[in-house]
Amino acid sequence: MYNLEILQYDSGGNYITKQTFGTETTPGTALTVNLNPKNDCQLLIVARGSGNAISSIATNKSLNEVRNSIATSSIIEAIDPSIGSLNAMPYWLHLEHVNVVSDNSGGTTQYVLQSPEGAYDTRLRLKRLATKLTVNWTFSQSMTDAGYELKEVRLCQVPKDYRLLPTTEKNEWGITYPTTIVEFVNPYRLTSATDLNKGGKTIWLPANVRGISASATSDRYRTKENAPTAASYVELVVDNPTRQERLYYRAYLGGDDSTDFNLYENKDYNWTLNIKSADYRGDARIQLLDQTPVVSTNLVPTGNCLMMLPGTNICFNPYKHEAGTNGWNTYLTDGTTLSTEKTIDHVRVLWQTKDAGTSGELVLGYVVDESNHKNLVNVSDIADKDKALVHVKVPVTQGGNAVIEAVNASGVTIWSWHIWISDYLPVGVDASKITDNSSRTTAISEAQNSTRGGAVQIYQGVSWTDPAGAFYKCVIMDRNLGATKAGIQDNQIDGRRTLGLLYQGGRKDPFFAAADGTTKETKTIYDGVGEPLDVIKQKLTTVDQLIQRPLTFSTGTNNEYPASSYNWNGDGPKTIYDPCPKGWRVPSNGTTQSPLSGYISSILSDDGTFKYCMWVGFGANDGTTGSLESKMPIFNNVMYYNGTDITSIASSPIRQSDFVGSGFIYYGTSVGPDGDKSIFFPAVSLREMNGNYRDKKNNTVYQWTSQHGTRTTSGMLIYQIQDQQISVTHPIDWKFGFSVRCVQDNIQKKP
Structure with missing residues (x-):
């Protein structure tokens, strides 16, 4: 045995003592181990291997902190499995319940190991790690x-x-x-x-x-x-x-x-x-x-996000856009002409997820080969702007996300589309039927009953309940954009499915969230042949660059402000850069699309009430008086879920839970299949302006709005839940990667 270490912990996993035995311990050699006498303690015995495949176990750290210690895989995998020599292989044993007791039978007091049942004949066999x-x-x-x-x-x-x-x-x-x-x-x-x-x-x-x-x-x-x-x-x-x-x-x-x-x-x-x-x-x-090219007759309107059920196919005109002028994607065409550099040559799979985190099935499947993606994404009449179609087919999986891109004859990406695959089919309200509160209630009920695979929801507060409120004739999705689950979950992988995707302010293309809520850059996206991909982190300065590089997270410093930050257009009409599906949009949080002299006023209507702030009902007032910034919620409107318990965010709950899918529950209404608990905001590891994940998890919710703030020229307002407070007027640089929750594209504009 090489580099043997024995560590003792109490029953709660707190460190007691450690002893090491040099580089090599010869089999048959007697060892004197100095442990502390204690009943019901734990022993961790590790032979780290001749190559130190496992680092020395740290002292004064709890067993929970030692848990998940990772060996150097290259050392283990360099061992020839056909040869009997395993000197570099780590061996270990964890005894969860053992007594260390005194023994005077030999005339000298010694401390020996005893099983919890009182047996002294303790022979320990270490296990090979691999x-x-x-x-x-x-x-x-x-x-x-x-x-x-x-x-x-x-x-x-x-x-x-x-x-x-x-x-x-x-x-x-x-x-x-x-x-x-x-x-x-x-x-x-x-x-x-x-x-x-x-x-x-x-x-x-x-x-x-x-x-x-x-x-x-x-x-x-x-x-x-x-x-x-x-x-x-x-x-x-x-x-x-x-x-x-x-x-x-x-x-x-x-x-x-x-x-x-x-x-x-x-x-x-x-x-x-x-x-x-x-x-x-x-x-x-x-x-x-x-391997035959996919051809679909299921024509759908063109948006930047296309929702698809597992096991279905669709087709759409790539030169059109539901939010564009006269229905055209004005970045590609004015509806009359089509330039050579904006003419699509072919489409391909840029990236896709698996349907169970980093395991499971590819949500689009395998392409024929790296140069032929036609069995998954195909085109027809592509040079004719009126007849052109992109065809997409997805297999039967548990759902996930993908991005497909259109490339011109020069190999330049000229547009891309997010494919959101799940069994979720949200339906908005029919605003034409809403004339008073009674008809509104009926319209909301009809939308909820028509929605499949989840729910559509409403919140409290005057922006929703007042006929002059911006969201009076709207419902909102029950999950983040890209999520395949909604609500609180009782297992890690379903918790992961609630996170959805991350977006930079003003951009249409998504990025993936951390697989486990940490800063680890786990590979969670794959190309058409199933090879893992990395996100690219690079400074982009123009809208053209943002469109041509959908897998590049644009980095930079504060106050660097390309036109992309205005691409979501505040509370103006939805734009061709909005990442939400047809009929839905990034929610607004104000009344104008230009920078304001005072960002608090951006959510005020003319009479001084908060009729244009979607989260007003979350805060410490009823939306008629006072500031909403940095206020604790009242009446336990917002609670914190750590994977096991639900507590008020005012009671300082534990924030370092290992449970991916921890977050905040809003008890502002009772709609949804699980009642109040269905209105849930998972805490997602955000991306910083440099593209790296923040070294924090499960403690804050950041949700983009389409509104612009004024603390910096590049600021955009966000909705935010954090320790003991709700923030709705916080502007932040557009280059951060945050979540989006789509609201119905039926927002009432301020007169």
Whole structure:
């Protein structure tokens, strides 16, 4: 054993003492361990390996702080798994309940280990940190004779990091670890003839304990429909060029029993996959990729965000825009002419998410190859502005987000569209039916009843309840733009699904939120062939640059002000740069689209009331008197949810919860499938002006408005919930990345 350390903690995980035993500890050597006498304590025993794959465990830190200590994966993966020498491999053992008691039986007082039941015969066996996996494959001669060819073997959905004591979570499959919000990766994708002809590969990988699925009653039922979330699998990709078929053979890994999807540390797993048949209709483990160009007749209006149900297809005219002049995208055409540089040559998948964080299915799926995306996104009559169509198809998944881009003949991106895939179909009110409060109530009820997969909502306050209020004839979505879940959740992955996407002020293109609520730049988006992508961080200074680089987060300093900050147009008409779907828009928070001499006045109507502030009902007054800035809510209108408990934000709740999806509940109305709890604002890790995530989580909500403030020339107003206060008149630089919640595009303008 190399670099052995023994640490003692009390039952609550508080540090007691630590002892180290030099570089090498020879088996059979007696060790004298100095521990403190104590009942029901915890021991963590770690042999960190000859290469120090795990850093020395810090003293004076709680066990919870030590949890999730990550090993250096390159050291472990450099160990040849076919050779018996494992000097560099870390070993560990965590004893959660043990007594350290005195023993005078030998005439000298010694302290020995005792089990909680009183047994003294304690023999400790450390566990190897890594799992060993061997996968072999055979490809039958009958498949080769039929024209099929093995193109790729890939190992998918494996935790990226080796964690010393990973956090567990309880779900329908049992006690699983690591949590589903950590980063999952594909350790290998073998495509060369040399690798494929070897017929097998053995590697080390982190444990991935995903539990038991009772639905997987035999090997044929170990399918993605029956597999637990984030279970590891091997996928073999097979092509038949003659028939234009591509088949995906998926084998979920785990124990010997068909229901067992666990890959434990300190165990060896050996799998052999035999490809004998192309019967994708009769075997659910085989999926067919349709490589034919997608063609749709489901014509929808063109907006920057297109909402799609899983398993559907749409088409739209890329030169049009529901918010444009005379229905045209005026950046691309005036409706009469179409310049060469603004003529689309082709469309392609820019990025897409998976449907379970960094695990699950690609929400658009795989393209044919890097130069051919036509099976997912295709064009027809593209040079004719009147007849041009973009066709999009999405598979059946649990939903997510994607961005597709249009490219001209010179290879320049000239526009892009966000595809929001979920079962959510919000419906707005019919404003023509609203003549008084009674007809308004009826219209709202009709909109709520027509909405599918979620809710549309209203808030309290005079901006909603007064006939002169800006939102009197509006409803608002129940979730952030891009979210596939709404309301408080009881598990991490669904909590992650409530976060939605991040936007820079005035921009139409989204960026992704942190996968786990931290500052870690976890890869959460993928290209058309499933390779992970990074966000690009670079200063952009013109609207053209912002449009041409939809994956670039524009960085800079305060007071740098391109025209993009005005692109959302305040409380004026919706613009072609608004990121919301047709019929919805970024909510306003004022009465003018130009900078104001006093930002408090930006939410005042002529008679001095707050009829143009959407969040007035959240604050400490009824919206008729006084400032709303920096005020605590009254009547517990806003509560804080940390993943377990709901408390008033005035009571200083714990803010460092590990639960992704913590946030604030607004008890301002009772609409929605879950009543008040359905009006929920998850605390999302924002992006700073330099593009990095803020080193804070689960403690503040930032929501963009379309309004401009005046503290700086580049300021835009936001709605904000933070410790013990609500802010509605806070201007901030447009380059931050915040959430958006779309309101119905039916806002009443100030006379």
